[in-house]
Amino acid sequence: MRVHHRPFVATAVVCAAVFVITGLSNGFSRAFFQDAPGVGQTLLRTPFVATVQALLVLGVVFWLAWKAPLWPAVALVTALELVSAHATWVSFRFTYLPLVLAAGLVAVGAGLYARLFERSRAERAAAAEERARRDERLDMARELHDVVAHHVTGMLVQAQAALVVAEQDKDRACGMLNGIVDGGTDALGAMRLMVRTLRDNGAAAATGDLSADLLQLVEKSGLQVRANVELPADVPPELGRSVLRLVQESLTNVRKHAVDATDVEVDVRLGAGAVMLSVVDNGTARPSHSGGFGLVGMRERVHELGGRFFAGPTGEGWLVTAELPLEVRA
Structure with a gap:
């Protein structure tokens, strides 16, 4: 266990200084509670010297209550209070003794408040860091599911x-x-792209040509898909990445859960300040919770971007729709 000596040294120095000033200003005989008359220096018995002593003691008390370990802080603050009370008694008897004790309590309270505030701030920072780690793990899990499920499902079907x-x-x-x-x-x-993306904090995952990537994704899906893509070239990369993943996961779900589907339509276009996408098929309707994490991941992804998401049966098949604002939410 590491022992910090600075609180002890600071307390010893301040206590010694207060006692010496008390002895010099009132006489050391009085400082030691002797009956003999004390001979002191009246120059030191001024409001300025008393104020400096008070500020010095209160500052150290505040610092101890704020920074020092708990039990050493209790002992050291008690020592400072006793020395201050002694100096006040020797110099002024009861005149200022209650004020000195009250000021000491205020300094202790302020130090404890600063200690609690600092601890609370550290706990908030730790909680924020843990949330960031959890969000990163969720993003990694979602990316892994999107990539692996899409490609492996295609291989399995073939x-x-x-x-x-x-x-x-x-x-x-x-x-x-x-x-x-x-x-x-x-x-x-x-998979290699995903690993590189995660190492680069997502920068490499942004698609350069979203329309071309969507059409290539549809072409490689192994499904009979009618695609309608009407997007500008300046879609934000983070938004383009999510659009691509949503369409990819929707087509993967069609292959996995709608094996009797004969018609799939993908529509991605720019609406009023948002990208609108829909993927609809004519396969047998299936439950919203089929045991996987595809719909959960899509819904989370859309909500993180401040958009709206729907997935459900249409009576003649299954529909996935999403509305993603162009202004990506931080």
């Missing part, structure tokens, strides 16, 4: 199709392996 076709046409099944290899390559590239 592998299942190859198994079915292999019984009748092995050559055709072998031809499907190229798609699986391409999917694995894309998955590896996406």
Whole structure:
């Protein structure tokens, strides 16, 4: 256990100084409570010297109550109070003794308040840091889910199709392996990009050409998709990243949960100060909570940006819509 000597040294110096000034101004015989008449220096018995002593003592008391460990602070503050009371008694008897004690209590209270305020500020900073870590972990989990679920689901669908076709046409099944290899390559590239993005605090995740990325995503989805993308070139990168992930996750959900879907429509366009996107299919409606984290992650992502999100059945299929403001919320 490390012992800090500064509180002890400061207290000893101040106590010694107050006692010496008391002895010099009133006589050391009185300072030691002796009956002999004291001989002191009247020059030191001035309001200025008394004020300096009081400020010095109160400053050290405040500092001890604020910074020193608890039990040493109690002992040292008590010593300072006793020395101050002694000096006041020797110089003025009861005249200023209550004032000195009250001022000491005020200094202790102010120091304790500063101690509690500093501790509260440290706790708030620690809580903010923990929230930042938690948000970062959520973002990492969401990114991992988006990337892995999208690419791996595509590979799984192609592998299942190859198994079915292999019984009748092995050559055709072998031809499907190229798609699986391409999917694995894309998955590896996406994982590397995600790791680089996380290391760069998200800067590398911003898409440069959102319209082109969306059309490429639709083309590689393996679904019959009708895409309508009408976006300006200056969409904020953080917003473009979220739009891309939302469409990607929606198409992944179509492949996973709407295997009978024959028609999928993706619409992304610029509205009044916001990007409007919708993904609708004609597959069998499924429960909103199907055991995964896709919808949860999409809803969290949209709400973090200050937008609105909806996902649910339409009576003839499933609809995902989102409205993302162009001004990305900090």
